[in-house]
Amino acid sequence: MSEEKAALSKYMRVRLNEMGRTQAWLSEQLGMNRTTVSYYANGLMFPRSDSLGRILEVLQGPYASFDDLMADSGRDIRVLSLDERRKNLSDYIRQRLSEKGRNQAWLARQIGCGEDLISYYVGRSRYPKHENLERILNTLGCPLVELLQHSDDLLRYGQRGVVLSGKL
Numbered sequence: 001m002s003e004e005k006a007a008l009s010k011y012m013r014v015r016l017n018e019m020g021r022t023q024a025w026l027s028e029q030l031g032m033n034r035t036t037v038s039y040y041a042n043g044l045m046f047p048r049s050d051s052l053g054r055i056l057e058v059l060q061g062p063y064a065s066f067d068d069l070m071a072d073s074g075r076d077i078r079v080l081s082l083d084e085r086r087k088n089l090s091d092y093i094r095q096r097l098s099e100k101g102r103n104q105a106w107l108a109r110q111i112g113c114g115e116d117l118i119s120y121y122v123g124r125s126r127y128p129k130h131e132n133l134e135r136i137l138n139t140l141g142c143p144l145v146e147l148l149q150h151s152d153d154l155l156r157y158g159q160r161g162v163v164l165s166g167k168l
Helices: 003-019 023-030 034-041 049-059 066-072 082-100 104-111 115-122 130-139 144-149
Strands: 076-079 162-165
Touching: 003 023, 003 034, 003 049, 003 066, 023 034, 023 049, 049 066, 082 104, 082 115, 082 130, 104 115, 104 130
Parallel strands: none
Antiparallel strands: 076 162
16 A cells, blocks of 8 residues: 555544544545545545545545645554543543532533433443533533643544544
């Protein structure tokens, strides 16, 4: 796989994850065949320049051009384990609730779920779906994007807890 294909593939998978979207969604947005988008996302094909521009535009990432993406492509990407994600979220919820002088029951009412579900998240036995994660963070006064801006290591965090570490 060429360096360009690998960089685009990695970027597409990370951005789709961050956005909570699928390759099928991207293919609809681009008006392309799902197989073609799959080939791009898996590094099997590289798009023409017009298609590449549309991909970057639809994914709404930090890169204005493919050259910008290539300049950043040397950074490592890893996926947090489920245990790491559960611990990070549990610690964060406990800290924010304590700062606000609130409890888990209050959080459950605010996001419209049962107390037992919040208890599972805080007790590290479950991890929320992306929608619930966003509701929790917004309720605690820290939207997902803000949480990411204040973290040294956590730059990319989607449903699967993707982390991009290295230089900023």
